Amino acid sequence: MDAAAAAPKGKTKAKQRYLKRKKERRKLNKNKKQKTSLSQAGELENEDVEDNESSVEEEEEVGEEILPVVEKSEKRPKKRRKLSIQPEDEETVEPVLAETPPAPSIQRLPTPQAALPTFPLPALPNAPSKSTLALQGLDKALVDADIIPPTKTLPISPEGDAGGGSGLSEKMRKRLIDLGITELFAVQTSLLPFLLPSDPMYKALYQPFNPPRDVCVSAPTGSGKTLAYAVPIVEILSSSIVTRLRALVVLPTRDLVVQVRETFEAVSKGRGLKIGTATGQHSFPHEQAQLVADRSTHLKGGSSKVDILICTPGRLIDHLKETPNFSLQHLRFLVVDEADRLLAQSFQDWLIQVLAATRPPKHALEHTLNDLASSTPKSPPYNSTPGSLNLPVPDALAPAFLHLLPYPDIPSFITERKEPSCQKLLFSATLTRDPGKIAALELRNPKYFIVQGSSIDEEEENAILDVATEKFTMPATLKEHMVICSAYEKPLIFFHLVHAHNILNALVFTKSAESTNRLVRLFEFFQNARASETPNPTNIVARAYSSDLPVADRKTILENFKSQKIQILVCSDLISRGIDISHVSHVISYDSPVDMRKYVHRVGRTARAGREGDAWTLVEEQEARHFKLMMKDANHLSQVKKLRIGEQDLTSLVPHYETALSNLKDSYSRS
Known part of the structure; x- marks a missing residue:
């Protein structure tokens, strides 16, 4: 017992200092734990305040600032800083919370000013109409412009002074009737009264x-x-x-x-x-x-x-x-x-x-006066009398x-x-x-x-748009077709159309005079090959009409075609404008036109003066996209019907076609 009791008394100074520091460390750790628990309790208390005062929190912005706690002595407990709110128009701080144990203080920021009024975003103006x-x-x-419906007509009466509003004299009306013209077409019904008031x-x-x-x-x-x-x-x-x-x-x-x-x-x-x-x-x-x-x-x-x-x-x-x-x-x-x-x-x-x-x-x-003044006549002026001015007869x-x-x-x-x-x-x-x-x-x-024609049943805006964008008008009695084929099959398709659809009194348009002559020679070789194997073949005469021919030959060919001694006239665009041949019932564009204007003038050779007619366009595969876009841009694609020709329709013509190609090759090699 004495040894055990004496042990503590025998502590050295170093041992005592060590124990003292150890005790202080324990006390310091205890204080830190107490601060942590108080801090967590303060946060929970703030959350409760926010839940209870949500209406206030929507209008004010609250700022929290945790101030450090200063420890004055080891034995004296720490005091908690108070939560304060600083109003917008006051500089004093009003305490709202003062509680123990001590907790971090919260300071609320000033209430912001009212926001500026909002203005609507700028809006784009309405886009102008197409017209x-x-x-x-x-x-x-x-x-x-005066928009005239194509169906408008005016009958010609041989009697009467007014002429039915046409402005024509009685002599002219009788002359027109003698020529077989009994009514005026649309353009004539409006233009004649304007020019003949x-x-x-x-x-x-x-x-x-x-x-x-x-x-x-x-x-x-x-x-x-x-x-x-x-x-x-x-x-x-x-x-x-x-x-x-x-x-x-x-x-x-x-x-x-x-x-x-x-x-x-x-x-x-x-x-x-x-x-x-x-x-x-x-x-x-x-x-x-x-x-x-x-x-x-x-x-x-x-x-x-x-x-x-x-x-x-x-x-x-x-x-x-x-x-x-x-x-x-x-x-x-x-x-x-x-x-x-x-x-x-x-x-x-x-x-x-x-x-x-x-x-x-x-x-x-x-x-004139200067010339007369500078010139002196060498002889008396003709038709002049003595004493008259020396001037030429006006x-x-x-x-x-x-x-x-x-x-x-x-x-x-x-x-x-x-x-x-x-x-x-x-x-x-x-x-x-x-x-x-x-x-x-x-x-x-x-x-x-x-x-x-279409502007009568449309709205006024669409009618003006058609006038401004140059809308093309086709004869109402015209039927339009297109056939998409390869370059090798195109002559064969042409021969099939002639025989299967009984195409006579036809104009066939090509892209050049050389193409015109070549197609006519190939057609003649094909007809000869087919006639040798077909009983009672149909005799179809085709001739070329191009600028390469002399004027006399062109005139003769055109007269024979008008008298129907020639059934198919193969030509370039030389006669695609204006030429009026009354009995033309078919127009074939063997080479597709490159623009809409040329297409309009080609197909316009048929379905004239109210007669019916058909237009056929052979379009090669590589040209199909361009041709369809051209028709679509003119709002005319729906009027052109696509014709499909299968291989079974061409099988019987292939041997004659190959024979014609061989003969054409031989003729060119000899020439």
Whole structure:
């Protein structure tokens, strides 16, 4: 016992210091545990306060700041900092919680100011309608065009003075009935009353102070456009007494010139009008002798043997430059048929030169007087009397050209201005809507007539959109088909269509003159191979018609086709415009057209003047996508029916086709 009791007394100072520090560490750990428990209790208490005061928490933002607790002595317990709230307009702190045991303090931040008022997001304006976009930059006259339904007709009555509202004289109505024309088509019902008003003042040959309005006509092929301008020209020019060049008709091809001349001669029979042509088919001196009566250089009013001239643009420019006294100052009508094609090609800037020839030159009076003052006549003037002025005899000038006389033309009013009386008439199945090309025509207050069938049953906005976007109109009696095939099968498909669908009186269009000749030779070899193995074969005659042929041969072939001695006429696009052959019942595009305009003019060779017709287009596989997109862009794809031809339909023709190919190869190798 004594040893055990004495042990504690025998502690060294080092041992005592160690035990003291150990005791202090235990006490410090105990205090730390107590602080942790108090901190957890304070967080639980704050969560309860947030749950109980949720309505206050939605409007205020509370910030918590835990302040450190400073221990002043080891034995003295720590005090908990109080939770305070600092209002927005006060700087003092109001105690809200003061509890023991001590816990972290919480401080609430100031209440924020009210938020700024919110504004709606900016909204995009309403997009303009399709018609508004389509009319951007469009000629206002085109917007105000007269839309004519293609089914509109007007019967021709041989009796009565009014002529049923057509403006035609009784003599003209009887002449049309004699030609077998008993009613006017859509374009004629609207254009004839406009060009032949009841007021005789507007039918005068010269209208220098109130010139007539120009006219633009867009109508489907075969709708009677040629008759629409031939009839009013003959009616107005029949009142003329002196022969002057008063009507000029410009056409793109020689064949079309011949056809239009036949129409004019038929309509003007018994009227005494003289009609001439200039196409380059005859020699230039021969044409000069046929057109101009006096080729001396002193005449300023011109000299003409014809009242109506039908020509091509190239030959017209030749006469304007090289033929003396060939003048356009007396023109009453300037007709541009197939206007889109003529405007797309320059032809030595023919349009600019023709329009310049119809206008009087500027400041010509000063030059004339200067020339007279500087010249001295060597002999007495003809048709002059003693004491008279030494001036040349004036010839007949147009009113707008009177300032070319050697004495001044004094107007009755200072503000008067004489203008040419020439009235421009533009016709086409695909008349251009390009503002630049229309501006080049220098139209005078133009009036548009558009034959368009679908616009009557549509809304007004869609009708304007169709006019602005150049919607093509096809004859109502036309049936359209397309066949998609490979390049090898295309001739075979063509032969199958001819025999299976009994295609006669047909026009077949190819892409070139060479393709035309090759297809005709292949068809002839095929017919010979088939005739040798088929009893009682059908004799089908096919001929080529292209620009490679002489004019006489082309005329003979065309006459034989019209008389149905030739059943199939294979041609290039030479006659795809304007040529009117009444009995054509089928049109085959052996080579598919590259644009919609060419397609419209090709298929327009059939289903003319209310007759029925079929159009067939052979489309190679690599061209199918382009052809369908072209039709879709023109809103016409649904009108073209797809025809499927199986291998079983071609099996019987394959041996004859292979024989024809072999013969064609041999013929080319020999040549």
